Amino acid sequence: MRNVLDVRVLANRYVAQLNLCCPQNPSSYSLARTVHAHVIASGFKLRGHIVNRLIDVYWKSSDFVYARQLFDEIPQPDVIARTTLITAYSALGNLKMAREIFNETPLDMRDTVFYNAMITGYSHMNDGHSAIELFRAMRWANFQPDDFTFASVLSASTLIFDDERQCGQMHGAVVKSGIGLFPAVLNSLLSVYVKCASSPLVSSSSLMASARKLFDEMPKRNEFIWTTLITGYVRNDDLAAAREILDTMTEQPGIAWNAMISGYLHHGLFEDALTLFRKMRLLGVQLDESTYTSVISACADGGFFLLGKQVHAYILKNELNPDRNFLLSVGNTLITLYWKYGKVDGARKIFYEMPVKDVISWNTLLSGYVNAGRMEEAKSFFAQMPEKNLLTWTVMISGLAQNGFGEQALKLFNQMRLDGYEPNDYAFAGAITACSVLGALENGRQLHAQIVHLGHDSTLSVGNAMITMYARCGVVEAARTVFLTMPFVDPVSWNAMIAALGQHGHGIKAIELYEQMLKEGILPDRRTFLTVLSACSHAGLVEEGNRYFNSMLENYGIAPGEDHYTRMIDLFCRAGKFSDAKNVIDSMPFEARAPIWEALLAGCRTHGNMDLGIEAAEKLFKLIPQHDGTYVLLSNMYASLGRWNDVARTRKLMRDRGVKKEPACSWTEVENKVHVFLVDDTVHPEVLSIYNYLEKLNLEMKKLGYIPDTKYVLHDMESEHKEYALSTHSEKLAVAFGLMKLPQGATVRVFKNLRICGDCHNAIKFMSKVAGREIVVRDGKRFHHFKYGECSCGNYW
DNA sequence: GTAGGGTTAG
Structure with missing residues (x-):
């Protein structure tokens, strides 16, 4: 006892x-x-x-x-046990169970803390309306709200208030209750004003003025209150006012400085962020993980790799005993810093040395792999991720699409939905890009419909991706509609639309759009010039192209890079001006590398300039001996000159050197279905009937003066299929198939992932004449529109 | 038993 x-x-x-x-x-x-x-x-x-x-x-x-x-x-x-359980359920996100416990509790048992727990639960789960409703019920039942109650209710208010009147009412309620002096409540009240001011629906200036008034009247201010006001000004894009507050602070809490640095960071003022960081160190203000993450991020986005590395070294030296959370967030930004400057292996090292990792760490390194085009590593990394979120899928989908793995990207997009994720606008943009790569118009249209249905169609990422998708699928009108109906456009949108016109042979229109862009005060960048030069090249606008090329450095201070020189060589070669093309190479300020010679070889193939072509090929064999493209271009060049022995010799050379050729395929859109003819060197059963149809066409073509039956092997096929392959290429097959199946008057569209060859170009020209139809054929990224024996590319194929 | 600020990934 x-x-x-x-x-x-x-x-x-x-x-x-x-x-x-x-x-x-x-x-x-x-x-x-x-x-x-x-x-x-x-x-x-x-x-x-x-x-x-x-x-x-x-x-x-x-x-x-x-x-x-x-x-x-x-x-x-008792009420305490119940309060604990409500808090636990709320933390787990199960508000339904929390509310059940709440409802089961008799009124005479409840107290203020009990109500607070439930209100806080709603507030944390972003259910502002329920929080405020419960607050009303609490007052109705005569429970006295305390400082905790107001802190929670005010936090909930920031979620739903969008006008000044509501803020004023809540302010009044706090004053009336006589609790206004608690710093936590005042800070929350300040947050209500500040967050309400960030809403796009209200005028921020008068709300920020109210916030400032409240701030000035506060008897006591703690570090949080300073920080809240600084963040408020930052979110309302008034960095000067934010800085003024920071400069008038008597004490120097690190978090207020962090807010300011992050403000500069998010407004792209990287140097200001870094200057402030230096000042922090000079004044001895407490640095913490938040400071480091923002500063490293400023280095990553602002072009200061060396400084970022210095900060990294500084951390290693001065933060001897950082806790695990510190290592997590700082490590994550360091991964970004390294991969953004091409140091994927450095990023990888940091990742594997991190003692704790979260989804962000995994996603960041995944982005690094994807961005560097290291897709094999990205794929296996993706497969071994312990946790994935929406962003993981998005990164992987758009990464696959942008690196040419269209089918895998679409597969993953479907997989993502099966896993219960609702795709966001970025994920849709990735899937749309996959359709561009594949030329899968029907698939793209279906996605477009879903995008409109889900309301993602007004976003930039989706809009820009759709312009490109429609353009690459051959329907430039649809691309134009998207461009015109987008509520906001950015330089990427302009670029995409200019490219769309250029790729479809509307060179003049492309240039007109470019001029319009300049008139609207948008500055061209390196990519714009690539687009414009391509457009000129495809439309044979040699003089204009040359003028734009010269304007780069003269008017915009942009030094042409290798890719711009490549476009110029392309431009001159298409126009048959080989000596100009050669001059471009000689005048370059750097050594010509593979892309330059490849452009020259491609140009020589088009116009059968054998000597120069061989010279370019020799350079390429030295620079990139295992590249299949050189052999294909060279043999095509010989083929266009009718030198079949040289074609055979080149192909033998390729086999002897063990060069693997990418498998090719061809498809066409007929009756809303995509028909694939040749994939990985296998022949579709329908090829035979198409072949017979093509024979008939060939006869008619002969009558019209076209000489068909070029005797060389379809590049994508092995010997067993030669019987059907001897006289035709896959583009021709696809066009013939379209002509057979599509009703008179319909446009035949062929989307192919290879460059069209001269033989096919001629053949299709005549097919369009014989059939009296419009035929659209994809050639790499651009298109040929054939109509009554003419092609949109004119003489500049 | 309950509240308030600054932080990294496309």
Whole structure:
């Protein structure tokens, strides 16, 4: 038998021990289990504060199941136990269960803290309306709100308030309740004004003025209040006002400086961010993980790799004992820093040395692989990720699409939906890009419909991707419609639309659009010039192209890069001006590398300039001996000159050197279905009937003066299919198929992922004449529109 | 038993 006093002492000791438990302390859980065992062993009844503390420690140590079990064992849980359980359910995001406990609790048992817990639950789950509704009910039932209540309700208010009147009313309620002096409440009230000012629906200036007034009247300000106001100005794009507040601070809390640095960062003012960082160090302001993450991020986005590396070294030297969270967020930004400057292996090293990693770490390195085009590594990395989120899928889908793996990207997009993810605009943009790569118009249209349905069609990423998709699928009108109906456009949109016109042979229109862009005050960048030069090249606008090329450095201070010189060589070669093309190479300020010679060889193939072509090929064999494109271009060049022995010799050379050729395929859109003819060197059964149809066409073509039956092998086929392949190429097959199947008057569209050859170009020209139809054929990224024996590219194929 | 600020990935 114990006496009452002993029992109390013991109970207090248990509670004191349990109060030492906190979720940050990893031994909390076992400590609680020990106390728990002691209590039972000493014959104590589990009740009162002890059981309540146990429930609290258990759920906070991630053992909610046990906490709930304990709760159920109590015959009559008091209001504290109930409050704990409501908090636990809210933290797990299960507001339904939290509310159930709430409703089961009789009115006379409830107190203010009990209401606070439920209101906070709603507020944390971003359900502002329910939080405020409960706040009203609480006051209706005559419970007195306290400082905690207001802090939660105000936080909920920031989610839903969008006008000044509501802010004023809430302000009034706080004043009336007589609690206004608590810093937490004042800070929350300030947040309400500040967040309401960030809403696009209201005029921010008068709300920020109210916020400022509240701030000026505050009797006491803590570091959070300073920070909230600075963030407020930053979010409303008034960096000067934010800086003014920072400069008038008497104390120097690090978090306020962090807010300012992050403000500069998000407004692209990287140098200001870094200057402020230097000042922080000079004044001895406390630096923390947040400072480092922002600063490294500023280095990553602002072009300061070396400085970023210095910060990295500084951290290694001065932060001797950083905690695990520190290593996590700082490590994550360091990964970004390294891969953005092409140091994927450096990024990889940091990743694998990190003691703790989260989804962001994985996603960041995944982006690094994808961005560097290291898709094999990206794929296996993706497969071994322990946790994925929406961004993971998005990065992988658009990465696959942009690196040419269209089918895999679409497969992954479907997989993502099967896994229960609702794609966002970026994911849709990735899928649309995949359709561009594949030329899968029908698929793209279906996605377009879904995008409109889900309301993603007004976003830039989707709009820009759709312009390109429609253009590359041969329907430039649809691309134009997208461009014209987009609520906002950016330089990427202009580029995409100019490219769309250029790729379809509308060179003049492309240039007109470019001029219009200039008139609207948008500055061209390196990519714009690539687009414009391509457009000129495809339309044979030699003079214009030359003029734009010269304007790059003269008017815009942009030094032409290798890719711009490549376009110029292309431009001159298409026009047959080989000496000009050669001059371009000689005048370049750097050594000609493979892309330059490849452009020259491609140009020589088009116009059968054998000597120069051989010269270019020789250079390429030295520079990139295993590249299949050189052999294909060279043999095509010989073929266009009718030098079949040289064709055979080149192909033998390729085999002897063990060069693998990418498999090719061809498809056409007929009756809303995509028909694939040749994939990986296999022949579709329908090829035979097409072949016969083509024979008939050939006869008619002969009558019209075209000489068909070029005797060389279809590049994509091996010997077993030669019987059907001897006289035709896959583009021709596809066109013939379209002519057979599509009703008179319909346009035949062929989307192919190779460059069209001269023989096919001629053949299709005549086919369009014989059939009296419009035929659209894809040639790499651009298109040929054939009509009555003419082609949109004129003489500049 | 309940609240408030700054932070990284496309």
